[in-house]
Amino acid sequence: MTDFTYAVDADGVATITWDVAAKSMNVMSLAGFAELSGHVDAALADPAVKGVIITSGKKDFAGGMDLNVIAQMRAGGAQAIFDGVMQMHGVLRKIELAGMDFKTKKGGKPIVAALPGTALGIGLELPLSCHRIIAADNPKAKIGLPEIMVGIFPGAGGTTRLSRKLGAMMAAPFLLEGKLSDPKAAKAAGLIDEVVPAGDLLARAKEWVLAAKEADLVKPWDDKGYKMPGGAPYHPAGFMTFVGASAMVNGKTQGVFPAAKALLAAVYEGALVPFDAALRIEARHFTSVLMNPSSSAMIRSLFINKEALEKGANRPKVEDQTVRKLGVLGAGMMGAGIAYVAANAGIEVVLIDATQEAADRGRKHSEDLLDKGVKRGKVTAEKKAEVLGRVTATTDYAALQGVDLIVEAVFEDPKVKAEVTKKAEVAAPGVVYATNTSTLPITALSAASSQPENFIGIHFFSPVDKMMLVEIIRGERTGEVAVAKALDFVRQIRKTPIVVNDARFFYANRCIIPYINEGIRMVAEGVEPALVENAAKLVGMPLGPLQLVDETSIDLGVKIAKATRAAMGSDYPDGAVDEVLFWMADHGRLGRKANAGFYAYSDKGERQGLWEGLAAKYPLDKMQPSLADVQHRLLMAQVLEAVRALEEGVLTDIREGDVGAILGWGFAPWSGGPFSWLDMIGAARAVEICRGLTAQFGKRFHAPKLLVEMAEKGETFYSRFGGEKAVA
Ligand code: NAD
Numbered sequence: 041m042t043d044f045t046y047a048v049d050a051d052g053v054a055t056i057t058w059d060v061a062a063k064s065m066n067v068m069s070l071a072g073f074a075e076l077s078g079h080v081d082a083a084l085a086d087p088a089v090k091g092v093i094i095t096s097g098k099k100d101f102a103g104g105m106d107l108n109v110i111a112q113m114r115a116g117g118a119q120a121i122f123d124g125v126m127q128m129h130g131v132l133r134k135i136e137l138a139g140m141d142f143k144t145k146k147g148g149k150p151i152v153a154a155l156p157g158t159a160l161g162i163g164l165e166l167p168l169s170c171h172r173i174i175a176a177d178n179p180k181a182k183i184g185l186p187e188i189m190v191g192i193f194p195g196a197g198g199t200t201r202l203s204r205k206l207g208a209m210m211a212a213p214f215l216l217e218g219k220l221s222d223p224k225a226a227k228a229a230g231l232i233d234e235v236v237p238a239g240d241l242l243a244r245a246k247e248w249v250l251a252a253k254e255a256d257l258v259k260p261w262d263d264k265g266y267k268m269p270g271g272a273p274y275h276p277a278g279f280m281t282f283v284g285a286s287a288m289v290n291g292k293t294q295g296v297f298p299a300a301k302a303l304l305a306a307v308y309e310g311a312l313v314p315f316d317a318a319l320r321i322e323a324r325h326f327t328s329v330l331m332n333p334s335s336s337a338m339i340r341s342l343f344i345n346k347e348a349l350e351k352g353a354n355r356p357k358v359e360d361q362t363v364r365k366l367g368v369l370g371a372g373m374m375g376a377g378i379a380y381v382a383a384n385a386g387i388e389v390v391l392i393d394a395t396q397e398a399a400d401r402g403r404k405h406s407e408d409l410l411d412k413g414v415k416r417g418k419v420t421a422e423k424k425a426e427v428l429g430r431v432t433a434t435t436d437y438a439a440l441q442g443v444d445l446i447v448e449a450v451f452e453d454p455k456v457k458a459e460v461t462k463k464a465e466v467a468a469p470g471v472v473y474a475t476n477t478s479t480l481p482i483t484a485l486s487a488a489s490s491q492p493e494n495f496i497g498i499h500f501f502s503p504v505d506k507m508m509l510v511e512i513i514r515g516e517r518t519g520e521v522a523v524a525k526a527l528d529f530v531r532q533i534r535k536t537p538i539v540v541n542d543a544r545f546f547y548a549n550r551c552i553i554p555y556i557n558e559g560i561r562m563v564a565e566g567v568e569p570a571l572v573e574n575a576a577k578l579v580g581m582p583l584g585p586l587q588l589v590d591e592t593s594i595d596l597g598v599k600i601a602k603a604t605r606a607a608m609g610s611d612y613p614d615g616a617v618d619e620v621l622f623w624m625a626d627h628g629r630l631g632r633k634a635n636a637g638f639y640a641y642s643d644k645g646e647r648q649g650l651w652e653g654l655a656a657k658y659p660l661d662k663m664q665p666s667l668a669d670v671q672h673r674l675l676m677a678q679v680l681e682a683v684r685a686l687e688e689g690v691l692t693d694i695r696e697g698d699v700g701a702i703l704g705w706g707f708a709p710w711s712g713g714p715f716s717w718l719d720m721i722g723a724a725r726a727v728e729i730c731r732g733l734t735a736q737f738g739k740r741f742h743a744p745k746l747l748v749e750m751a752e753k754g755e756t757f758y759s760r761f762g763g764e765k766a767v768a
Pocket of ligand 1: 448460
């Protein structure tokens with residue numbers, strides 16, 4: 041294996057080039073680290089070598105650590121992880137000290153990192169150990185430490201080095217939020233040292249190496265009298281920073297993300313000791329995070345499985361279905377959003393509405409979003425013109441000629457939907473036709489079509505430009521080409537797809553509605569609304585159920601409740617919920633849009649706190665439930681629906697169930713998703729919780745057969761259904 045090559049030029053400058061074979065992006069493996077170490081040893085030992093450039097043979101520098109390797113390291117247990125991490129520290133520290141005598145700080149060789157493009161994770165931690173970081177002026181490049189996003193933190197010295205380089209306060213957005221920057225912004229923030237035209241990168245790196253003085257090789261933290269910028273913990277300013285940071289981290293994460301806490305501890309404790317001890321502290325905290333089931337579940341769902349789904353893990357094996365021209369029917373909130381994301385991805389869009397004004401308004405949505413981008417410097421005027429130029433707003437169905445996919449987003453009314461389906465089929469026969477309905481069964485809607493094999497659901501979430509999940513729904517008669525077309529389209533617009541079978545509310549809404557309902561039910565029972573909301577947040581839900589229904593609007597809840605009741609008849613289980621919902625709606629408390637809901641709002645629409653008037657109608661019970669009981673109700677309401685969806689074959693892959701839950705409705709990301717959470721607590725414990733809840737609250741908490749069977753056999757979801765294996 042060769043991930044790195046080594047060459048020395050006539051001027052005595054060695055270049056170590058990172059270029060992992062058969063991959064478009066460099067990722068670091070343990071073997072790669074060993075190779076890099078060998079080349080550094082060779083350069084330091086060779087008297088002919090004056091200095092070293094570490095660069096990449098690809099357009100980018102590196103995407104990060106190979107997270108599959110982290111999974112393997114974990115298998116060896118805590119000691120193996122710690123030893124492995126300390127070995128990495130050893131290599132990077134060797135680069136940093138570069139052969140110098142530590143006392144006199146003499147005799148080292150300059151080592152520069154030359155970054156042609158993106159440098160993430162270990163792809164920045166390695167440069168941070170070099171004496172200078174020079175990046176090519178490549179505005180598409182992303183530089184940063186995104187580890188926190190998958191439940192870990194920079195554990196190859198990035199945490200210690202960046203906090204010592206920038207100070208805890210300035211390093212916080214990069215470490216705690218995984219903020220990524222383009223090279224110019226990275227230079228402005230002090231993450232890197234220099235940005236040069238792409239063509240000059242290696243020449244400039246060489247120039248720096250040959251001109252470097254001994255003092256240029258000494259990192260501030262290796263110099264006598266080093267003081268952490270902004271102050272170490274016992275300095276008055278540092279004290280303020282760390283007190284503030286602890287509060288901020290806890291406020292943002294509610295204490296449920298172990299990585300954020302561990303990261304902060306590594307920075308704080310590390311700041312109190314010399315650099316090498318700080319690296320050991322970082323390694324200990326990193327090991328403990330890697331051993332925490334939350335990090336493995338997050339890596340599995342948010343990195344490995346999310347990527348697998350995006351690459352088409354469940355795509356039928358049919359020829360490429362890339363979409364070049366898209367028809368969008370209905371230019372309202374959803375249609376306009378779909379048109380924008382498609383045009384932005386280079387797809388021509390015909391945007392149709394019943395009137396030209398409505399169609400134009402839909403196109404204006406793209407213009408507004410592009411203008412925002414221009415204002416923020418993210419979009420150029422040319423790019424704006426180009427994207428907008430791809431959107432044709434019209435009322436004329438004849439303009440659909442030549443489209444290779446149609447997405448319908450007209451009113452949620454089967455009659456209107458049937459009418460536009462027929463019109464579209466005349467204008468563009470044989471084209472795959474997708475409906476964005478959120479509540480109507482796909483199979484029933486496909487009755488209006490003369491080509492049901494081409495009829496499919498592509499369910500976007502609102503706002504379309506921000507929400508990353510797209511639910512693809514197979515109707516009973518949907519064909520393979522339609523599924524592949526939908527998946528290829530979702531890939532083009534760079535979102536994450538899940539493919540589910542047709543059933544009431546598909547997957548995401550099916551799970552989120554019981555969550556909202558359980559919260560409302562508790563209000564009716566006299567549970568303190570603040571307890572409901574905080575219990576949800578403390579278990580990692582981004583919004584409490586009452587805030588969520590305020591955001592999505594209470595009249596929508598009423599509408600869905602009425603339709604569901606009509607469809608289910610006497611089986612309808614949510615009468616207690618409806619009583620509250622209908623009462624709220626009757627009193628004009630329709631949620632955020634009415635400036636009045638479960639929460640009170642200011643005239644400007646700012647949320648003020650829970651609405652006090654609720655207590656007059658639903659007096660608080662003297663005996664309030666425990667936090668854990670409320671959390672179990674809120675979690676189980678969602679999780680049991682996910683298990684039922686799997687049991688009924690609506691979900692066919694638990695990876696989709698987990699990834700879809702986190703991206704679709706923000707299900708406690710620390711858990712890795714509902715199936716990962718169940719695996720974490722174990723099926724037996726889950727069944728026990730269900731039994732307790734059923735005894736108190738009724739059969740909606742009945743443990744599904746599948747869960748009971750798994751509890752009896754001691755199985756986990758990932759052992760039974762995991763990996764590449766489909767469920768069906
Ligand atoms: P909307 O009311 O904002 O937009 C609907 C648009 O369809 C309007 O512009 C209307 O003029 C147009 N329209 C109606 N009849 C038409 C016809 N015969 N021909 C052409 N255009 C016609 O609604 P929306 O929120 O964008 O929802 C659209 C669809 O997306 C619905 O099926 C809804 O269930 C679904 N959906 C909505 C959300 C959401 O959060 N709003 C989320 C997912 C899916």
